Amino acid sequence: MQGLAADYAASLPAQDMGSMILGLEGILPQVPQVTAVPLGDRDGAYDPEHHLILIDSAASPQRQRFTLAHEISHALLLNDDDLLSDVHDLFEGDRLEQAIETLCNVGAAAMLMPPALVRELLGRFGPTGRALSELARRADVSASAALYTLAAETDAAVLYAVCGAGRGAGEALQVRVSAASPAFPYSLSPGTAIPAGHPVQEAKASGLPVEAPSYLPFRSGRRMPAYVTAYPAGGLVTVAFALGQAQLERLGTLPSQASADS
The missing domain is CATH 1.10.10.2910 (Arc Repressor Mutant, subunit A)
Structure with missing residues (x-):
């Protein structure tokens, strides 16, 4: 197909x-x-x-x-x-x-979203929230549609998400949809709240891209160390959560060994 x-x-x-x-x-x-x-x-x-x-x-x-x-x-x-x-x-x-x-x-x-376009954007921006936003823009599709294609073509252990204000929740940010690359071992439920002070919240508030070592916020309240790249565009924030030493090195940072082991 x-x-x-x-x-x-x-x-x-x-x-x-x-x-x-x-x-x-x-x-x-x-x-x-x-x-x-x-x-x-x-x-x-x-x-x-x-x-x-x-x-x-x-x-x-x-x-x-x-x-x-x-x-x-x-x-x-x-x-x-x-x-x-x-x-x-x-x-x-x-x-x-x-x-x-x-x-x-x-x-x-x-x-x-032909493979050549996806490879071009991954080569230029890496497995980041910016790559997800650019794929949606270049292909003229929704970020939610671009999400699955980008995840399927990403070799690194990365989970992509599209975040926006929750319905009836004022300005509180929630995960609307997410998709993980084949190497990423976890999922993120729709409706998961983005805590205050998280890089995704900072990107939404400032209107500027944010990259920082932070965490993946699970609905249960558990927090997993991850490198976060958040890119605001069109009222949404496209996000990539990267795990693993090779992926974090590629994006320019590493968690402490204690955090990685946890």
Whole structure:
């Protein structure tokens, strides 16, 4: 699925929504019409019989763009007999539907955030909150969408998070979504509060990037030593928590051995 989507993206003259859909010329008998309508709790839908893609009109432009890439991935999957046959051989029932949706999310990410772009940003900024913010900006997707792609492509032990004000909690910052690289052994629950004085709070208050040895704040109250890079943009703070000696050395600091052992 990644290969299909990446090849499709490479064939497009541009990455705007019009060019994305016109890329289906020559792949499908008829290019689907894209229509924005209220869809309630659904982001979009693809109707191959009537050559129609529906996009939720109430979604943000970034979400609409990701949804279009997701629905185009449905079209690419349905047009690839070998891949579709493999998926049907491996899954059935609800698991089949879940697998197809997962594959189409993978396709959308590969279409909008090609590996070359991710590698470029990781090479320039390292596994940091700045890299996450730049990926979302360059790919014109939400930080939440960029989060998973960046985490999957990060070799270091890093957890990325998008933090914002909690609903009904005034200016209190909370984790909205997070994703860990394959080498990172822990997760961070949505709704986890960011304590006062934490570098993420400092970045939000100052509007400036903050990098500092600090900690990963778990919902239970436990604090794990980590090197934090926090980058404020658009009312949110994109964050990277790095663990391990090699990763901390790369980012320019090391915890004490006692802290690391704890």
